[in-house]
Amino acid sequence: MAEIINLRAARKAKQRDAAASQASANRSLHGETKGEKLRRRQDADRLNRIVDGAKREDD
Template identity: 55%
Template sequence: MAEVVNLRLARKAKARAEKASQAAANRAAFGESKAAKAARKAEAERTGRQIDGHKREPD
């Protein structure tokens, strides 16, 4: 016999889980300090320059 599921409660649980994942993403994006954001941006730029420098033929 299958387990009876209350669809209203299941929908609410799914909505709560989606909100929690969105909140975690927002904490990661907006919770950084200014120095951490600058360091991440500088690392991305350095990596981009390094990759461009290893190309065989420039675009």
């Protein structure tokens, strides 16, 4: 005999699974850890200091 399932609960479970997989994909595409953000900012600041220090002054 077949197992009886609640269609509403099954539909909601399917939606939750789809949302979780979409969230996981978004995290991998757009997510950046705190350390990665800090490292990117530090690299940009260091590059700006190097460029500003190498500029020639024209009076």
